[in-house]
Amino acid sequence: KITDFCIQLNDNGLLGKITEIRLKSLQDQLWTSRPLLEKLPYNRVPYTRKNNYILNMLLLCYHNNISLTNLDHNTFPIIKGGKIPLEDVVDNAYYSKHRKRLREKHILFLDQIISDDKSRLLLWKEILIKAYVPISTQRKEAKWYTDIRSLITSDNIHLNNSIRHLFGILTDNVDEARSYNIDKKNRSLIAFYNPRFNSLAVVIGKIQGIDRLIIKHFHVNMSQCTDTYTYIYQCMDYGCAANAALSTRSPCTFSADWRCLVPLLTESQFASIQPTNLIEFNIFDIFDFAKKKYDIMQGALTQNHVISPQLQDNIILDLLDSSTSRNDLLRIQRSLAPFNNNDYYIFEFYTDGSLIELGTEQCSISCAFAQISDLFDIPH
Ligand SMILES: [Zn+2]
Ligand SMILES: [Zn+2]
Known part of the structure; x- marks a missing residue:
C-alpha cells in the first residue's frame, strides 16, 4: 500500500498533479508550515477527515516508522512567512487541539506572537490588533493563547531561554497593525510614531474630532508601566510641545495623518479602563507597531536616502x-x-x-x- 502511495506521489502525470494539489489543500486545512510529507504535527486526526485517503496513507507511514524524504521543495513547499513554525515549539497534542483556532487567526509561526526583541510573548490585545487577524468580538484570552503561554514562558510573559535562542536578534517580526477606519468615526485611543517628538517618539492620543482630525494628547508614565500594562493620562499642559491648540475643550490637542494611526482601544473599551489609566499593552510593543505603521506609510510616500522598501531598515x-x-x-x-x-x-x-x-x-x-x-x- 505504501509503495502504491509513493508511486502516486512521484507520478509525473495527472495522478501526481492531483495528489500534489490534494496534499497542498490538506496542508492548508490542517494548518502547518512544513509539507505534511515531512511531518505530521498531530496526535490525533480530525474525525471529519478520517476517510481522507492521503491522510490515512501518511498516518500509515507514520505508524510504521516509514519516513518520506521530500526531494522536491518546489512541488511540496514549506509555507514561508516566519522563522520558527509554531509546530516546532509545541507538542502534537497542543497542535491537534488548537490548529483550527490558529488558522482562524492566520497564525502559523512563533514570530507572529512574540515581541520584536524576542524576549516576551505579545499580549493578547496586541495580537488582536494585527492587520491580518480578523476582527472578533471575543476580547478574553483564548485557550490556544493561554496554553502556549504556559508552554513557552515561565512567568506568563518572558520567553524561556530555549525559545529565545531560536531567533537571532535581527529577525524583523513586527507585523502591521490594523488601520484606523476613518469611516467608522470612532473616538478611539490611538498611537502613532512621530520622529519629531522626543521621549520615546510614540505619541498616544484619543480622537476628539473626526471631520477635521483632532486628537487629545495623552502622556505615558513610564515609571508606572509594567510588562503587561501601560499607564496613560491626558495631557493638561497648554505649553506642551505637542500642542497645536485645535480645540477649546481640551488643553493639549494636535492633528496627524490618520493613515499612520494605530487604534488601540475603541471609545467604549477606553471608557471601561478609564478609572485605572491602565491599558493592556506593553509600551515597547506599542512603539514597534506604531513605527511599523509609520515606516510602511513612509515607504509608500517617499524614497528616503537611507531607507527603501526593498532594503532592511538597519x-x-x-x-x-x-x-x-x-x-x-x-x-x-x-x-x-x-x-x-x-x-x-x-x-x-x-x-x-x-x-x-x-x-x-x-x-x-x-x-x-x-x-x-x-x-x-x-x-x-
Ligand atoms: Zn520584561
Ligand atoms: Zn500635550
Missing part, C-alpha cells in the same frame, strides 16, 4: 555580510542608540574614496560610521 544589515565585525558594529549601534533616542535607527556610513580593485575578489574599501542626531543635522 543600514548595517544592508551593507555588510554576516561577520564578527558586523556583530560588533550592531552591538555598538545598540549601545549608542538606546531605545529612548528617537533617531536610534539612523546610522550614516561614509567612505574616504579608498576603493580599490572594484569588481574583483581583492576589492577593498574602508569606511566609517557616524550617528546623526537628526535626519538632516550635524553628525556627533
Whole structure:
C-alpha cells in the first residue's frame, strides 16, 4: 500500500498533479508550515477527515516508522512567512487541539506572537490588533493563547531561554497593525510614531474630532508601566510641545495623518479602563507597531536616502555580510542608540574614496560610521 502511495506521489502525470494539489489543500486545512510529507504535527486526526485517503496513507507511514524524504521543495513547499513554525515549539497534542483556532487567526509561526526583541510573548490585545487577524468580538484570552503561554514562558510573559535562542536578534517580526477606519468615526485611543517628538517618539492620543482630525494628547508614565500594562493620562499642559491648540475643550490637542494611526482601544473599551489609566499593552510593543505603521506609510510616500522598501531598515544589515565585525558594529549601534533616542535607527556610513580593485575578489574599501542626531543635522 505504501509503495502504491509513493508511486502516486512521484507520478509525473495527472495522478501526481492531483495528489500534489490534494496534499497542498490538506496542508492548508490542517494548518502547518512544513509539507505534511515531512511531518505530521498531530496526535490525533480530525474525525471529519478520517476517510481522507492521503491522510490515512501518511498516518500509515507514520505508524510504521516509514519516513518520506521530500526531494522536491518546489512541488511540496514549506509555507514561508516566519522563522520558527509554531509546530516546532509545541507538542502534537497542543497542535491537534488548537490548529483550527490558529488558522482562524492566520497564525502559523512563533514570530507572529512574540515581541520584536524576542524576549516576551505579545499580549493578547496586541495580537488582536494585527492587520491580518480578523476582527472578533471575543476580547478574553483564548485557550490556544493561554496554553502556549504556559508552554513557552515561565512567568506568563518572558520567553524561556530555549525559545529565545531560536531567533537571532535581527529577525524583523513586527507585523502591521490594523488601520484606523476613518469611516467608522470612532473616538478611539490611538498611537502613532512621530520622529519629531522626543521621549520615546510614540505619541498616544484619543480622537476628539473626526471631520477635521483632532486628537487629545495623552502622556505615558513610564515609571508606572509594567510588562503587561501601560499607564496613560491626558495631557493638561497648554505649553506642551505637542500642542497645536485645535480645540477649546481640551488643553493639549494636535492633528496627524490618520493613515499612520494605530487604534488601540475603541471609545467604549477606553471608557471601561478609564478609572485605572491602565491599558493592556506593553509600551515597547506599542512603539514597534506604531513605527511599523509609520515606516510602511513612509515607504509608500517617499524614497528616503537611507531607507527603501526593498532594503532592511538597519543600514548595517544592508551593507555588510554576516561577520564578527558586523556583530560588533550592531552591538555598538545598540549601545549608542538606546531605545529612548528617537533617531536610534539612523546610522550614516561614509567612505574616504579608498576603493580599490572594484569588481574583483581583492576589492577593498574602508569606511566609517557616524550617528546623526537628526535626519538632516550635524553628525556627533
Ligand atoms: Zn520584561
Ligand atoms: Zn500635550
